Amino acid sequence: MSKENVLFQVEEDELDRPVQEDEGAGSRKHLIFTVDDLKIGIDAEQVVEIQNSYAATYLPMMPDYILGIFNMRGQIIPIMDIRLRLGKLPAEEGILIVIDYNNNQLGIQVDSVDLMLDIPNDSIVPIPSQSAQKLVSGMCTLPDGSGTMLVLDCEQLIARGYGD
């Protein structure tokens, strides 16, 4: 898994360069979900599973965007409300996407899961710096023309737990 992630990073880095190779860049499957009218995509390789119902156990002394922990087949997985994490108002209910990034597992609660799409790697472009969204590593226009997708930065999502 981690190897693939590294691969993914390298490819992104390459895309950042001005010269692009159209062929051979390939594409990756992304899972696209909605959070407060935003379409956010995540590399499908990092998705472990999607859960419709789960029982979160409240864990005290945590930031408010950590809803608690839940038991996924014997593994204890923390749940993050992505709305609260992005500074939006909490939603009543949502769907849980369990991701695994470098063996760190995290459940993120989103409003709804839309679809799985092949996104060509070279269509992902960096975010214009003035509108840099936290936790987003890039964006792209969806091939079916239905809108724009933000690419979730899992590394930041998981690493940021330390500071704030």
Add this chain to the structure above:
Amino acid sequence: MYIYETNTLLEQLESIVLDAEKENTFSQDNVNEIFRIMHTIKGSSAMMEFDTLARVSHRIEDMFFLIREGTMSVVKDEDRPALFDVMLHSVDYFREEMEKVEAEQPLNEDVDSFLGNINSLIAKIKGEEIPAEPAPQTAAAPAAAPAAPSVPPAQTSEGSAEFPYGLRVFFDEGCGMENLRAFMLVTSVQGFCADADFTYQPAGVESDSSLSETVIEHGFLLQFRSEADRARAVPIVMTAGSVHSYEEQNYVPAPPPAAEPAPAAQEAAPAAQKAPAAPAAQATAQQHQQGQKESLISVGLSKLDQLSAIVGEIVITEAMVTASPDLKGLHLDAFSKSARQLRKLTDELQDVSMSLRMIPVSNTFQKMNRIVRDMCKKLNKQVKLTLVGENTEVDKTIVDSIGDPIMHMVRNSMDHGIEENVQDRIDAGKDPVGEILLSAQDTGSEVIIQISDDGAGVNDEAVLAKAIRNGIASADVEYSHKEILNFLMAPGFSTNAQVTEFSGRGVGMDVVKSGVESLGGSVSITSEQGRGMTTIMRIPLTMAIMDGMEVSVGHSIFTIPINNIRSSIKLTEADILHDSVNGEMVKMLDGYYPVIRARDFYNLPGGAEKIEDGILMWLESGDCSYCLFVDELLGEQQIVVKPLPAYVNNFDIKNYGITGCSILGDGNISIILDAGGLYAAARNL
């Protein structure tokens, strides 16, 4: 793999030697076993190119060859202690070198003095033996003698009619241990070819290093009955280490001047048959060893953890399925029948997966034999060690960490417990030979390890005087016998005036105590002056499972370790006292204890506000004692401790008295509280 294997062999060797020492002789079986162990170590060390190890093991093997040939009677009685000493030293030596190999440090090259010891012992043994044995040419090859007779015909005849298909193998120049390398080939060939279907020359390579030269000069000749076998051997030879070249050669029977070749063939045939006979014993020994190897595999601890996690999950899921609310009110006979069966199987599965991590304490116990033996010699005391319940099985992590405390206690007993003078013991009406009893007992939830000696016991006055001198006790307080014994476990206490080699290095029983406590166990000492001392360690069977009390606060469920709980009390608001900074206290029995409300401390949504609506848990941990206010007691339960996810630990949650979590029977999660940590955190708020 090499290290693991060698260490296992060394442990085997040590226990054989210790057993044998008691009898003051090696039985023929033991000798064979040691011979085999040394042989294996020598072979594998040579393969790994640890030359010094190979040399030492080779000498020991030679020595045991002599003993094996002439039985134990070749060793004179007065030489036997020296033999045992040399054997134990060599075990130590190999262990040390193994550690170096593991740490990738260079090996100790200077083994000459050690080899000298062995050589002189061999010389002594041979003093008796030499008349029976033809004097070997080089000191390195006393084993050469018996194998030698079968060699000469092999060198003259290039093959025989029975085994016409030859394969001559030459090894790299200067690769060393050619004879062993040749034997490795033989064993690989045995893998596919029956003993009767091939032969090799020179014979006896496995035990005779002088044949190395023959192998270097003439190559090593493998002869097969069928061409197909030879064809199969070729790839093996090609892939074997250090093989320089090989050539195939076919035996062409000379045109028959009938009289001559017939006896020649007959001569060759018995030689050929004799040759495999010697390695046959070797081969069975090796097969025997392989049988042992196959019955044991080493598995990473993480894999076992994964397994037990999944099994735990299966058990919970099984409960969820069979107790599903959808089934309520339905009468499903067939279903309940299969559900019961499923339940039984999952229970069994759980037991098995739990037992995988359990290993017997016998290894740790056996090591004490050695310590007692060495100390007896050094201190000139006579003590026997009795082991009880060695087969008690305990979690691997616990076995690893009780070794040091047990060793410390045994040393203590040897050094301080058993009387200096045998006469003192006789005067006290005791057996002149002291006894140390080491026992392990499994009570179901914990293992009790008891170390007792029948020595002088604890001198209360001396201990108290020392405690006062060290500032642990004060002179004007009366202490009970029990309290005085507890001083023994206070940090910085060591009653022996002198620091000895074995015990009393300024650290003492307190290390034992903290070691055992870190496993969640406890230590207690009882002693009667003149009768000896007994130390009892109680350690929970596995650290991953503990007894906890489930309590609820609002919607949250917490687990408090049962050993932290003193009692639980229902009180009313009126019983609560307030201090100047609005802290709450209660008066109980002999003192005042702070009250911490779990709901307020953890900012929990919901939960009882009035003292009347909840219950106070009186908790104790180390030196802190306080009351935790919770809603309700849900009951006592054995739980499997799971660590919190790493992501959550980033938030310093451990500093708030939360140590882990546990999955309850219904799939929900309870949070495990650490009474000490919670108190410390509450104090800092």
